[in-house]
Amino acid sequence: MPSIERADPVILGHILAEHRAFHEELSAARAAFTSADRSEASGVRAAHACLATLREHLARHFAQEEQGGYLEESLNRVPRLSPAVKAVLADHPALLAELDGLIERLSRPDIPQSSWEQAHRDFDAFAQHLVAHERNENAVVQEGYNEDLGLTE
Numbered sequence: 001m002p003s004i005e006r007a008d009p010v011i012l013g014h015i016l017a018e019h020r021a022f023h024e025e026l027s028a029a030r031a032a033f034t035s036a037d038r039s040e041a042s043g044v045r046a047a048h049a050c051l052a053t054l055r056e057h058l059a060r061h062f063a064q065e066e067q068g069g070y071l072e073e074s075l076n077r078v079p080r081l082s083p084a085v086k087a088v089l090a091d092h093p094a095l096l097a098e099l100d101g102l103i104e105r106l107s108r109p110d111i112p113q114s115s116w117e118q119a120h121r122d123f124d125a126f127a128q129h130l131v132a133h134e135r136n137e138n139a140v141v142q143e144g145y146n147e148d149l150g151l152t153e
């Protein structure tokens with residue numbers, strides 16, 4: 001069985017730091033939505049830019065998680081985590097698709113007010129999904145490694 005001490009700590013630390021960084025990126029995107037009280041082109045552009053940056057970082061993050069082995073290692077250590085690991089991994093394409101839909105709808109700056117408000121609501125829903133995903137993932141790793149990593153509130 002591969003050892004976490006040998007293979008994983010750098011990747012794991014990196015991934016956990018990224019979870020924290022996503023909270024900041026979500027805050028930046030949220031600020032873009034709330035600072036424009038109507039669908040001004042600059043507001044749409046700002047929101048679009050924040051979401052595009054987040055999309056790039058998330059895609060890279062998910063790929064690293066899928067290759068990094070710490071979810072698999074959690075499973076090796078605690079086989080009953082199998083459904084939780086599967087659910088966490090299944091979230092990745094769904095989250096990217098949700099974000100892609102949002103980015104697509106903000107790709108033109110001259111959208112109507114109603115579309116802007118809908119995009120804001122959809123962003124809030126996406127942010128909740130992403131935060132829930134990372135929380136579930138942290139819980140799996142914490143349980144898999146049987147350590148209090150200080151990841152859950």
Ligand SMILES: [Fe+2]
Pocket residue numbers: 062065088092133134137
């Ligand atoms: Fe993930």
Ligand SMILES: [Fe+2]
Pocket residue numbers: 015019061065134137
């Ligand atoms: Fe993650």
